[in-house]
Amino acid sequence: MNKPILSVKNICVDYTSNNSFLFPWEKNIIFRAVENISFEISEGKTLGIVGETGSGKSTIAKAIINILKISSGKIYFKNNKISNLDEKSMRKYRKEIQMIFQDPLASLNPRMNVGEIISEPLTTHYPKLNYKEVKKKVKEIMENVGLLPNQINRYPHEFSGGQCQRIGIARSLILKPKFIICDEPVSSLDVSIQAQVINLLKELQQKFKLTYLFITHDLNIARHMSDNIMVLNLGKMIEINNSYEVFNNPKNDYTKKLISSIPKI
Numbered sequence: 001m002n003k004p005i006l007s008v009k010n011i012c013v014d015y016t017s018n019n020s021f022l023f024p025w026e027k028n029i030i031f032r033a034v035e036n037i038s039f040e041i042s043e044g045k046t047l048g049i050v051g052e053t054g055s056g057k058s059t060i061a062k063a064i065i066n067i068l069k070i071s072s073g074k075i076y077f078k079n080n081k082i083s084n085l086d087e088k089s090m091r092k093y094r095k096e097i098q099m100i101f102q103d104p105l106a107s108l109n110p111r112m113n114v115g116e117i118i119s120e121p122l123t124t125h126y127p128k129l130n131y132k133e134v135k136k137k138v139k140e141i142m143e144n145v146g147l148l149p150n151q152i153n154r155y156p157h158e159f160s161g162g163q164c165q166r167i168g169i170a171r172s173l174i175l176k177p178k179f180i181i182c183d184e185p186v187s188s189l190d191v192s193i194q195a196q197v198i199n200l201l202k203e204l205q206q207k208f209k210l211t212y213l214f215i216t217h218d219l220n221i222a223r224h225m226s227d228n229i230m231v232l233n234l235g236k237m238i239e240i241n242n243s244y245e246v247f248n249n250p251k252n253d254y255t256k257k258l259i260s261s262i263p264k265i
């Protein structure tokens with residue numbers, strides 16, 4: 001049970017900008033967004049990444065799913081190197097690695113109904129599946145995420161924020177992935193809805209034996225969700241440890257400051 005499913009080794013990610021507003025003669029300005037980041041996630045576990053805005057959390061997520069190239073280091077999924085693969089070689093891992101996004105409504109195509117949205121990954125990867133099978137799988141997964149199967153023909157704007165996030169979760173689960181990156185999955189939701197979605201994610205993790213990389217700036221949510229936590233600041237890893245240690249025995253001053261800034265009720 002404790003094999004690492006994902007290993008990230010010393011990765012750096014750079015953004016290059018081609019023109020500078022202030023210094024138009026400067027070309028190809030390189031900005032290092034994350035530097036020397038290393039971590040592992042064991043099967044069935046959750047690693048939380050916490051850090052302020054701009055600390056590089058989403059950059060790490062995008063590097064893992066290979067929509068951003070890394071400048072150095074390596075990323076392994078189940079012992080296979082997946083960093084900087086070309087799209088064709090990456091395709092077989094796309095089924096196993098999925099992502100849940102921050103803004104549920106914006107991440108859903110407004111012109112597609114729920115059935116089309118949820119089934120799209122399935123019909124893309126398995127074009128030979130027949131309509132009946134697809135519909136059955138979609139209805140099954142809708143039930144698993146707490147949506148009513150008879151809502152299959154409705155459009156995203158007809159749902160609440162929490163329901164839209166459930167649609168996004170259903171879409172990410174339809175291919176039966178092993179590993180899911182959740183990038184601030186509840187931060188755009190109302191506090192009362194946040195708990196429901198968090199609990200759903202925990203329940204689904206048990207049911208489908210999922211491994212999560214859980215990105216959040218909310219330390220309470222990170223603590224609730226994660227087995228281990230990595231603290232990130234300005235693209236650098238500050239501390240990584242099990243959740244209990246990070247909260248009760250933080251080693252680093254920055255971590256201590258972050259923890260002391262959590263509002264107490």
Ligand SMILES: Nc1ncnc2c1ncn2[C@@H]1O[C@H](COP(=O)(O)OP(=O)(O)OP(=O)(O)O)[C@@H](O)[C@H]1O
Binds near residue numbers: 056
């Ligand atoms: N496409 C881009 N081009 C240039 N710089 C970028 C780009 N995307 C992000 N950055 C910069 O990289 C750094 C890390 O950004 P990133 O989006 O990873 O932060 P984050 O921790 O996810 O923040 P947030 O909590 O606001 O989502 C920031 O300084 C950001 O300005």
Ligand SMILES: [Mg+2]
Binds near residue numbers: 057058059183
């Ligand atoms: Mg982000």
